[in-house]
Amino acid sequence: MxxxxxxxxxxxDPSPCEGAHAVVRVVDQHGDEATGCVHHAARMYASLVRPRVYPSPGHGGKAIEVYKRAAALAPFAWVNAAA
Ligand SMILES: [Zn+2]
Structure with a gap:
Protein backbone atom coordinates (compact mmCIF):
# COMPACT_ATOMS: atom_id res chain seq x y z
CA MET A 1 0.00 0.00 0.00
CA ASP A 13 9.12 3.94 9.46
CA PRO A 14 6.18 2.07 7.92
CA SER A 15 3.50 3.57 10.16
CA PRO A 16 0.74 5.69 8.62
CA CYS A 17 0.07 9.33 9.40
CA GLU A 18 -2.33 10.34 12.12
CA GLY A 19 -4.69 13.20 11.33
CA ALA A 20 -3.65 16.22 9.29
CA HIS A 21 -0.20 16.09 7.68
CA ALA A 22 1.21 19.51 8.56
CA VAL A 23 0.06 20.47 12.05
CA VAL A 24 3.57 21.16 13.38
CA ARG A 25 7.06 22.06 12.22
CA VAL A 26 10.01 20.17 13.77
CA VAL A 27 13.39 21.93 13.57
CA ASP A 28 16.67 20.18 14.33
CA GLN A 29 19.88 21.63 15.76
CA HIS A 30 21.12 22.52 12.25
CA GLY A 31 17.98 24.46 11.39
CA ASP A 32 16.63 21.82 9.03
CA GLU A 33 12.91 21.47 9.40
CA ALA A 34 10.01 19.27 8.38
CA THR A 35 6.29 19.63 8.74
CA GLY A 36 4.46 16.62 10.01
CA CYS A 37 1.46 14.96 11.56
CA VAL A 38 1.34 14.53 15.35
CA HIS A 39 2.46 10.91 15.17
CA HIS A 40 5.50 11.27 12.93
CA ALA A 41 6.50 14.65 14.35
CA ALA A 42 6.62 13.09 17.83
CA ARG A 43 8.76 10.22 16.55
CA MET A 44 11.06 12.61 14.73
CA TYR A 45 11.29 14.89 17.77
CA ALA A 46 12.23 11.92 19.98
CA SER A 47 15.01 10.97 17.55
CA LEU A 48 16.70 14.37 17.18
CA VAL A 49 19.33 16.12 19.27
CA ARG A 50 17.99 19.37 20.74
CA PRO A 51 14.92 19.59 18.52
CA ARG A 52 12.31 22.31 18.57
CA VAL A 53 8.67 22.05 17.60
CA TYR A 54 6.36 24.81 16.45
CA PRO A 55 2.63 24.62 15.75
CA SER A 56 1.33 25.44 12.29
CA PRO A 57 -1.19 28.29 12.09
CA GLY A 58 -4.52 27.06 13.45
CA HIS A 59 -2.96 24.13 15.32
CA GLY A 60 -1.78 25.87 18.49
CA GLY A 61 -2.15 22.89 20.82
CA LYS A 62 -0.41 20.38 18.58
CA ALA A 63 3.16 21.38 19.40
CA ILE A 64 2.48 20.62 23.08
CA GLU A 65 0.94 17.30 22.12
CA VAL A 66 3.99 16.37 20.03
CA TYR A 67 6.30 17.40 22.87
CA LYS A 68 4.40 15.28 25.41
CA ARG A 69 4.22 12.27 23.12
CA ALA A 70 7.91 12.49 22.25
CA ALA A 71 8.79 12.44 25.95
CA ALA A 72 7.27 8.95 26.17
CA LEU A 73 9.03 7.61 23.06
CA ALA A 74 12.43 6.04 22.53
CA PRO A 75 14.58 7.48 19.75
CA PHE A 76 13.85 5.83 16.39
CA ALA A 77 10.77 4.20 17.86
CA TRP A 78 10.00 2.37 14.63
CA VAL A 79 13.25 0.34 14.58
CA ASN A 80 12.24 -2.08 17.31
CA ALA A 81 8.49 -1.72 16.89
CA ALA A 82 6.44 -4.76 16.03
CA ALA A 83 4.18 -2.56 13.90
ZN1 LIG B 1 2.85 11.61 9.40
Whole structure:
Protein backbone atom coordinates (compact mmCIF):
# COMPACT_ATOMS: atom_id res chain seq x y z
CA MET A 1 0.00 0.00 0.00
CA UNK A 2 1.49 3.32 -0.98
CA UNK A 3 0.03 6.25 0.88
CA UNK A 4 1.29 9.78 0.72
CA UNK A 5 2.69 10.62 4.14
CA UNK A 6 3.81 13.77 5.89
CA UNK A 7 7.35 15.13 5.51
CA UNK A 8 8.29 14.05 9.05
CA UNK A 9 7.70 10.36 8.33
CA UNK A 10 11.03 8.51 8.28
CA UNK A 11 11.58 6.44 5.14
CA UNK A 12 12.17 3.34 7.28
CA ASP A 13 9.12 3.94 9.46
CA PRO A 14 6.18 2.07 7.92
CA SER A 15 3.50 3.57 10.16
CA PRO A 16 0.74 5.69 8.62
CA CYS A 17 0.07 9.33 9.40
CA GLU A 18 -2.33 10.34 12.12
CA GLY A 19 -4.69 13.20 11.33
CA ALA A 20 -3.65 16.22 9.29
CA HIS A 21 -0.20 16.09 7.68
CA ALA A 22 1.21 19.51 8.56
CA VAL A 23 0.06 20.47 12.05
CA VAL A 24 3.57 21.16 13.38
CA ARG A 25 7.06 22.06 12.22
CA VAL A 26 10.01 20.17 13.77
CA VAL A 27 13.39 21.93 13.57
CA ASP A 28 16.67 20.18 14.33
CA GLN A 29 19.88 21.63 15.76
CA HIS A 30 21.12 22.52 12.25
CA GLY A 31 17.98 24.46 11.39
CA ASP A 32 16.63 21.82 9.03
CA GLU A 33 12.91 21.47 9.40
CA ALA A 34 10.01 19.27 8.38
CA THR A 35 6.29 19.63 8.74
CA GLY A 36 4.46 16.62 10.01
CA CYS A 37 1.46 14.96 11.56
CA VAL A 38 1.34 14.53 15.35
CA HIS A 39 2.46 10.91 15.17
CA HIS A 40 5.50 11.27 12.93
CA ALA A 41 6.50 14.65 14.35
CA ALA A 42 6.62 13.09 17.83
CA ARG A 43 8.76 10.22 16.55
CA MET A 44 11.06 12.61 14.73
CA TYR A 45 11.29 14.89 17.77
CA ALA A 46 12.23 11.92 19.98
CA SER A 47 15.01 10.97 17.55
CA LEU A 48 16.70 14.37 17.18
CA VAL A 49 19.33 16.12 19.27
CA ARG A 50 17.99 19.37 20.74
CA PRO A 51 14.92 19.59 18.52
CA ARG A 52 12.31 22.31 18.57
CA VAL A 53 8.67 22.05 17.60
CA TYR A 54 6.36 24.81 16.45
CA PRO A 55 2.63 24.62 15.75
CA SER A 56 1.33 25.44 12.29
CA PRO A 57 -1.19 28.29 12.09
CA GLY A 58 -4.52 27.06 13.45
CA HIS A 59 -2.96 24.13 15.32
CA GLY A 60 -1.78 25.87 18.49
CA GLY A 61 -2.15 22.89 20.82
CA LYS A 62 -0.41 20.38 18.58
CA ALA A 63 3.16 21.38 19.40
CA ILE A 64 2.48 20.62 23.08
CA GLU A 65 0.94 17.30 22.12
CA VAL A 66 3.99 16.37 20.03
CA TYR A 67 6.30 17.40 22.87
CA LYS A 68 4.40 15.28 25.41
CA ARG A 69 4.22 12.27 23.12
CA ALA A 70 7.91 12.49 22.25
CA ALA A 71 8.79 12.44 25.95
CA ALA A 72 7.27 8.95 26.17
CA LEU A 73 9.03 7.61 23.06
CA ALA A 74 12.43 6.04 22.53
CA PRO A 75 14.58 7.48 19.75
CA PHE A 76 13.85 5.83 16.39
CA ALA A 77 10.77 4.20 17.86
CA TRP A 78 10.00 2.37 14.63
CA VAL A 79 13.25 0.34 14.58
CA ASN A 80 12.24 -2.08 17.31
CA ALA A 81 8.49 -1.72 16.89
CA ALA A 82 6.44 -4.76 16.03
CA ALA A 83 4.18 -2.56 13.90
ZN1 LIG B 1 2.85 11.61 9.40
Missing amino acids: TTLRCAAAHSE
